Amino acid sequence: xxxxxxxxxxxxxxxxxxxxxxxxxxxxxxxxxxxxxxxxxxxxxxxxxxxxxxxxxxxxxxxxxxxxxxxxxxxxxxxxxxxxxxxxxxxxxxxxxxxxxxxxxxxxxxxxxxxxxxxxxxxxxxxxxxxxxxxxxxxxxxxxxxxxxxxxxxxxxxxxxxxxxxxxxxxxxxxxxxxxxxxxxxxxxxxxxxxxxxxxxxxxxxxxxxxxxxxxxxxxxxxxxxxxxxxxxxxxxxxxxxxxxxxxxxxxxxxxxxxxxxxxxxxxxxxxxxxxxxxxxxxxxxxxxxxxxxxxxxxxxxxxxxxxxxxxxxxxxxxxxxxxxxxxxxxxxxxxxxxxxxxxxxxxxxxxxxxxxxxxxxxxxxxxxxxxxxxxxxxxxxxxxxxxxxxxxxxxxxxxxxxxxxxxxxxxxxxxx
Numbered sequence: 001x002x003x004x005x006x007x008x009x010x011x012x013x014x015x016x017x018x019x020x021x022x023x024x025x026x027x028x029x030x031x032x033x034x035x036x037x038x039x040x041x042x043x044x045x046x047x048x049x050x051x052x053x054x055x056x057x058x059x060x061x062x063x064x065x066x067x068x069x070x071x072x073x074x075x076x077x078x079x080x081x082x083x084x085x086x087x088x089x090x091x092x093x094x095x096x097x098x099x100x101x102x103x104x105x106x107x108x109x110x111x112x113x114x115x116x117x118x119x120x121x122x123x124x125x126x127x128x129x130x131x132x133x134x135x136x137x138x139x140x141x142x143x144x145x146x147x148x149x150x151x152x153x154x155x156x157x158x159x160x161x162x163x164x165x166x167x168x169x170x171x172x173x174x175x176x177x178x179x180x181x182x183x184x185x186x187x188x189x190x191x192x193x194x195x196x197x198x199x200x201x202x203x204x205x206x207x208x209x210x211x212x213x214x215x216x217x218x219x220x221x222x223x224x225x226x227x228x229x230x231x232x233x234x235x236x237x238x239x240x241x242x243x244x245x246x247x248x249x250x251x252x253x254x255x256x257x258x259x260x261x262x263x264x265x266x267x268x269x270x271x272x273x274x275x276x277x278x279x280x281x282x283x284x285x286x287x288x289x290x291x292x293x294x295x296x297x298x299x300x301x302x303x304x305x306x307x308x309x310x311x312x313x314x315x316x317x318x319x320x321x322x323x324x325x326x327x328x329x330x331x332x333x334x335x336x337x338x339x340x341x342x343x344x345x346x347x348x349x350x351x352x353x354x355x356x357x358x359x360x361x362x363x364x365x366x367x368x369x370x371x372x373x374x375x376x377x378x379x380x381x382x383x384x385x386x387x388x389x390x391x392x393x394x395x396x397x398x399x400x401x402x403x404x405x406x407x408x409x410x411x412x413x414x415x416x417x
Contacts, residue, residue: 018090019241023316024309025080030323032077035069037334037367040165041360042066044342045352048276052124052164053339057352060276064268071267071294072301074168078229079302081172082236085179094180104385105173106408106415111383112166112332113157118142119336120164121153123343157414165335168229170415175230177416179237186237195238199245203252206245207299210235215295232302246310253307260304263297329374329384330367337366 043051046066047058089097122138125131131138131149141147145159156162163170185191198206217227239245249256270290274282282290341362345355374381381388 018087019243019246021316022083022314023320024306024314025083026320026324027313028076028305028309029080030320030327032073032080033327033331035073036331037338037363038360039066039069039073040335041338041356041363044338044359045356052120052335053127053343055342055355056346056349057355059352064272067268067271068264071264071298072305074225075228075232075298076302076305077168078232079236079306082179082233082238083240084236085176085233086237086240089183094183098177098180101173101176102408102412103382103404105169105176106411107382107404108328108332108385109163109166109169109173110408110411112169113161113163116332116336117162117164117166120339121160121162123339125149125153127343166332168331171226171229172233173412174415175233178230179233186234191238196242199239199242203248206248207303211296211299214298215292218291218295246306249303249307250310251307253304253311256300256304256307260297260300263293263300266293267297325386326367326371328386329370332384333370334363334367338363341366 042062042065043049044053044055045057045059046063047060048063049066085097092100118139119135121142122131122135125138130152141149142160145161147160150160153160154162156164156167157170179186198209213231214228217224217231221227267290270286270293274286274290338359341359342355345358350358370384374384374386378388
């Protein structure tokens with residue numbers, strides 16, 4: 001997420017030619033996070049999918065719409081993040097990359113789970129009837145880690161202190177560290193030669209080989225989002241400088257989008273005919289076929305969208321620069337805004353059309369307000385993953401670095417262990 005603006009100028013660094021700036025991936029990143037706001041708003045209203053808060057206006061048919069983006073929405077971000085890491089590591093030494101990533105991911109994550117996420121838990125527990133108190137009283141109890149009212153709520157990092165939608169920051173930091181550990185293997189000559197050879201072969205061979213681990217994860221690990229995220233991060237890193245694969249993706253985008261549309265249609269049919277009634281009760285052939293189509297659908301959508309972006313979006317724009325800066329803080333606050341907005345609007349019984357539109361309007365307005373506040377309050381920008389741009393004296397800067405380093409070191413050990 002952070003620092004996912006992959007690209008500088010076309011340069012040769014030893015064995016790899018660094019492509020020019022990939023504005024298409026910047027645009028895809030912005031659009032994917034914008035889609036995330038719509039998706040999480042939809043989660044308030046889908047009937048059978050769990051979420052931290054549910055509106056009174058639930059819809060079963062909305063689930064079919066959500067299935068259009070569900071297979072690929074996060075995986076494309078993981079792939080873009082992998083590409084970004086490859087670009088960044090051509091400019092920065094590993095130690096600098098790790099320190100920068102730790103500051104830009106773990107500090108907002110720590111701030112988020114202690115300040116941004118708790119209102120979601122408050123609304124969730126209030127709707128469930130577990131608590132009946134104001135938010136001030138709730139936060140007083142929130143800091144008591146072994147308080148019995150939180151006994152039925154899973155821990156994320158500490159007891160009952162969960163990451164909620166900020167899980168991506170935690171996983172991205174963890175996978176970035178693990179990827180750095182694996183760099184001697186990923187950058188080895190045999191791996192580079194194998195990847196380059198593979199990218200020069202038939203596109204169907206490449207899709208087939210990529211599909212194998214995706215199918216394995218979907219079937220054996222039930223589509224575990226962390227394992228899939230790590231896989232696509234590695235895909236992005238390995239393919240970042242392989243121009244033949246990007247050319248092939250651009251040339252085949254129409255075919256990939258047709259396959260994506262067809263596979264999505266099949267998934268929606270399977271979902272409504274079989275999965276809503278319990279997939280375990282379906283014939284084995286149906287389960288296998290549905291799972292294979294779902295796995296393939298992931299790759300078709302990602303390849304199709306990457307190709308379309310390369311054709312239509314690979315150009316700079318002042319608006320893109322502004323949106324890139326806004327993505328991170330909007331991601332951090334959006335889910336809390338929409339959950340609290342839906343909860344506060346519930347007593348007014350606005351109906352199944354006006355309420356979600358109002359929630360969406362409040363969320364977007366709240367995100368815009370946060371972005372504007374960050375443009376004015378430079379001191380708090382690091383809490384949202386942005387540089388503060390304040391000119392500290394050398395002594396104060398060193399003290400800040402030491403204190404932040406100690407704070408984030410303990411936090412990072414908590415995440416890893």
